[in-house]
Amino acid sequence: MPKPIRYRRSPHVVCYWKAGEFIFHNYATNRRAGAAPIACEVLDFFGDWKPLSELSAARPGVARPALKQLLDTLVALTLLHRSDRENAPAEQAMDMFGPWNPEAGLFHTATKDVRFIDAETSGRELQAQAAAWPMPSPTKRYPGAPVVTLPQPAHHGPVDEALLARRTWRRFGKGTIPLATFSTLLGLTAGVQQWVSVTDYGEVPLKTSPSGGARHPVEVYVLAWGVEGLARGLYHYAADVHALEVIQEGMGPERIPEYFPQGGYFAEASAVVLFSAVYERDLWRYPYSRAYRAPLIEAGHLCQTFCLLATTRGLAPFSLMGLADSAIERDLRVDGIHESVLYAAGVGVLPEEADWAPAPPGFRVPAVRPNRKLRRP
Ligand SMILES: Cc1cc2nc3c(=O)[nH]c(=O)nc-3n(C[C@H](O)[C@H](O)[C@H](O)COP(=O)(O)O)c2cc1C
Structure with a gap:
């Protein structure tokens, strides 16, 4: 007799209420859905591999076909795993976050691959919003506080x-860098720039930017066409040997609208630099979820350095986080x-007239x- 199918809850499920709806969210696969709280009891029941018959025995008041249908739905939403099926690769990958989960894992996936709207629609929406909700002040004062003039x-x-000279450029001149x-x-x-020997666990790099624990979780990639x-082509910057490793020859500005859905005009620049995070470098050293913040902060350091350097060379830099994450990650062959991928910078030739x-x-x-x-x- 074939073994009965068994079910087990995904280890990456969180539940919360949003706008009054009870939501189940698998933060590995980023599948989410509203459901009745009974789904919570069922998911709790399947903490270990169990067949449908055990659930049926535990819930004699509910017809078996109804329970089967519920399990099928939970499986389709990736909230429940089936013993006869492979799980999504993201489930296994998300295990790597270990002690950072669920808080880092949920933030990580839930903020990826957002929907982009065109600049005109976004402008109209902001105008309407500002009428009902005025823009918050971009600076702060302590009214009545004694003031020390500087x-x-x-x-x-x-x-x-x-x-003082650095600015974000969105139009570029002709020519190459x-x-x-x-x-x-x-x-x-x-x-x-240098290697430091750390007693007990090896050497860590020093770069021009600081890095928490000198973990340097940020990797740099280049898409260059000018x-x-x-x-x-698309390259990986090998930071230890200062060289570019070819990922894909021939790639160029045609990738820009796909990588940056709202920034097609950056195709007129010369190159973009993509900053990614290798989380394990921080996780290994800091097994608590606050460390998830480090790569986000550090990508900012690197991006600013790149833009300042480009400015000193009389070039036109820019930075952007409006990325189509998964499209870029597919090309970089990272999971x-x-x-x-976190952030991007780029550089072009200064336009003559501006x-x-x-x-x-x-x-x-x-x-x-x-x-x-x-x-x-
Ligand atoms: C975190 C961050 C994200 C940004 N994302 C985008 C973006 O997606 N697209 C874009 O055109 N500019 C982006 N920018 C550039 C800002 O729009 C720009 O810095 C801002 O308008 C201030 O202008 P400045 O850089 O010349 O001082 C981003 C800047 C930062 C720091």
Whole structure:
């Protein structure tokens, strides 16, 4: 006689109420659905592998076909596993987060692959929103608090100049960037500058940015199509040897609208740099979920460094987090859990006619005024 099918709850299920609805959410597969609280009892029952007959015996008042239908639904939602079927690869991958779960796992998957809307619709929606809910103040004061006035910043040196000159560019000039310049941006942003021996567990890298515990969880990838001397393609930056590893030759700006659904105009730049996180590097050292924040913060360090360096080289940098995560991860051949893309920067040639081009072609350039309270050189 064939063995009866057994069922077991996915280890990655959380339940919560949202807008009054009771939601079951598998944070490995990111499948979620509203259901009656009885589903909770059933999922609780299947903490270990059990056949339908055991559930039926425990719930004599409910017809067996109804229970079978409920189990089928829970299986389809990936909330329940079946002994005769393979689980989604994401279930196994999510086990890696171990002690960070469920809080990090839920945040990780639930914030991925968001729906993008076009700029016009988003503009209209924001206008309507601002009428009902005015934009919050972008700065803060403590009314009535004694005030210590500060001397004006003294500007000197190239770092100050780069900070003051850095802007996000969304229009670009013609031409290419020399490989030597692009290589400098990569090396000074993400290259391993030194190795430190840590007693008991080995060597850790030092880079130009700080990293919690020197774990350096951020990896860097390059999609280049306008770098003189570098063939178009998708590359991994090997931080220890300062070299590019070819992932896919020939890839170029045609990938940009897919990678950045709201940023097709970045295809006029020369290259983008993708920042991903290898979570295990932090998890190994910090087995508590707060450490999930480290790669997010550190990607910001690297991105800013890249943009400042590009600015000092007279180039037009940009940064963006409007990414189609899974599309990028497919090309990078990473699973989106062990390693997941976080953030992107890029660089192009400065457009000739503008001293700053924050708006893409066809969009209104916003008015900018200096803050008179803070002197600029
Ligand atoms: C976390 C983060 C996410 C961003 N995401 C996007 C994005 O998806 N698309 C985009 O065009 N710009 C993006 N930007 C750029 C901002 O729009 C830009 O920094 C902001 O308008 C201020 O202009 P500035 O960079 O010239 O100071 C992002 C910047 C940051 C820091």
